Amino acid sequence: MAMPPAGEQAPGVYRLKVGGFEVTVLSDGNLAIHRPAFAGDAAGIDKLLDAAFLPSGPIPTSVNEWLINTGNKLVLVDAGAGAGTSFPSLGKMHGNLAVAGVDPAAVDVVVVTHMHPDHIPGLLGPDGQMMFPNAVVHINSDEHAFWALAQNRSQAPDDFKVFFDLANAAIKPYADAGKLQLFKNGDQLAPGMTAAAAPGHTVGHSMVRVSSEGVDFLIWGDIVHCAALQFAEPDRQIAFDSDPAMAIANRKKVMEMAATDRILFAGAHLPFPGVGHAAKAGSGGYRYVPLTHAEHY
């Protein structure tokens, strides 16, 4: 029977079990990253990207968020680009949350890994009000201080100033309602969840360690922006890093730890659903091993 093509991706929702917790990965859509955004020798970059069959033009890059159901609490990590985003292929997380059957009002905690425009504006609903009216929003104190300082905004390049505006607008209603809580490295964010600082991409970029019934899971945020490039060569830097040397050092440290301890991790910009392991590769780099899809988990 003739049927027109759907022409767009199906909802992006993926579930896995971590001990007694259920984790739901929610897609916010895709972001296009241009090859020149990756620093270093272009020939070396092209070689790795071509080997991964990635396009010579903009590279579609997943943007993922996570909902953790502890049994008692619903914890969302990152909020996506939001309904009002100027990125045409982002802002799908709210819809995917609905597909997952979750009422935003039931979310107790939102942890923000960092305050970039693909991670925080989705704290707001389409009307500019709190999308998660009953949630406390947790942000690293250094991260919050950086984006709150007007002097940092005025010193930023013009096309970067909107990052400050979006970040501050997203947290305002929560702060006004006394629902903004700042954390430091190692603080507990919710039962079984602690903050693990991994700065460099931004000043206070933080990962979330999830642990339940002896099973560990690391939500590593923006440690990687392109799996095809940065596992093999973790020295590769993306243009948006606030402190490139620190971002590289932390990427290596986190990958080494994940490979050595065989920890399952999830990344905001790993291809959806973006959950897997890191294996050491001969060259001193690593190999990304995505988790096998499981119908029953």
Ligand SMILES: [Zn+2]
């Ligand atoms: Zn990001």
